[in-house]
Amino acid sequence: MEKISDDYAALGLRALRRAAKKIAEDARKDGSKIPIWRNGRIEYIIPEIDTEQVAAVDRRPAAPSAGRPTATEL
Secondary structure, X not given: OHHHHHHHHHXXXXXXXXXXXXXXXXXXXXXXXXXXXXXXXXXXXXXXXOOOOOOOOOOOOOOOOOOOOOOOOO
């Protein structure tokens, strides 16, 4: 039973991350503010563009480019 609840927790966490990312993208496009909890109170901010690329947890990895070594080949 523990395994099933862990699977649902991971699934729910991924859904929350996707939703938060979508809200931040929409706020950036519209120039609107979103509420965040900071220093014990609610603050409203316009999210900044995130320049760091992070691999999506719930996507399959891309196929390696032709001619480039994979991580296991290095």
